[in-house]
Amino acid sequence: MIYSRTAAGDGFEAAAPVCVEIYDDAPLSYMTGAAHGLLADLAGRAAVVPTTTRTPAQYGRITLPGGPYRYAVTSNGGAILVDGRPDEQWRRSIDRRVAAAGPPVTAVTEELRTRIDERWVRSLRVADDLFCYLVVDVAAQPAEFVAAWRAWCAPRGWNVSQQGRKIYTMPNAVTKSAALHDVHGRLVADGTLRAGSRVVAAGDGVLDIDLLVHADTAIRPRHGELEDTGWQHPTVTVTTGRGIRAGEEILTWFHQHTAHPETPFPQRMSTCPNS
Secondary structure: OOEEHHHHOOOOHHHOOEEEEEEOOEEEEEEOHHHHHHHHHHHOOOOOOOEOOOOHHHHOOEOOOOOOOOEEEEHHHOEEEEOOEEOHHHHHHHHHHHHHHOOOHHHHHHHHHOOOOOOOEEEEEEEOOOEEEEEEOOOOOOOOHHHHHHHHHHHHOEEEEEEOOEEEEEEOOOOHHHHHHHHHHHHHHOOOOOOOOOOEEEOOOHHHHHHHHHOOEEEEOOOOHHHHHOOOOOOEEEOOOOOHHHHHHHHHHHHHHHHOOOOOOOOOOEEOOOO
């Protein structure tokens, strides 16, 4: 939904961008003016749950239209925010799952340190005491690194995803879909949603795959990690546009779906064939 100036692509100024994130007293992330209005309107007629790999602190830097949101999923599903505060019961359940599934983030990070150096790694960070990620110089990054690191992580219950300059190392026990399923159940239980209400979702990286497949129907942009790998699924639509314009297209798609959930999707967007 939001894009840095670099990731926004062509036509940035013509899109009437609205800044939605300030970091170190400087504008960092934007939406198109149209997307900003579309999200505000959507929040007034659907249960919108912002879902991100960002930590609660990183998510807190963003000011999304239509907020504040009652629920948000952060830390790739490791945290559920309720009125802006982490749900401690959910976090305890996540910590138990991670501990039962493989080595802790401290051990994984120690191993990772032995495989990197300052010639191509700008920083190594641990996020929310759950997972870690590298910020790298992509041009200097060894071509074999991700595959070799993934081969070490996979049998230990961890996975690896590269999204631009960031390489995430995530426990398999932490997923966006599990957290969203829990939030959906809460919204049905308190009467906000009816039983059997549909879930629609969007995402652009490998860490979003479980969320996209979990949803009744979903959409991804024609850019990012999933586009680079050619990932497709029969229930996932692909935008025609790229960059910040794709975010606007996704919100238009959400509007069409929530207004007429049983009608066909707009013809200007293409549905992925079976993978």
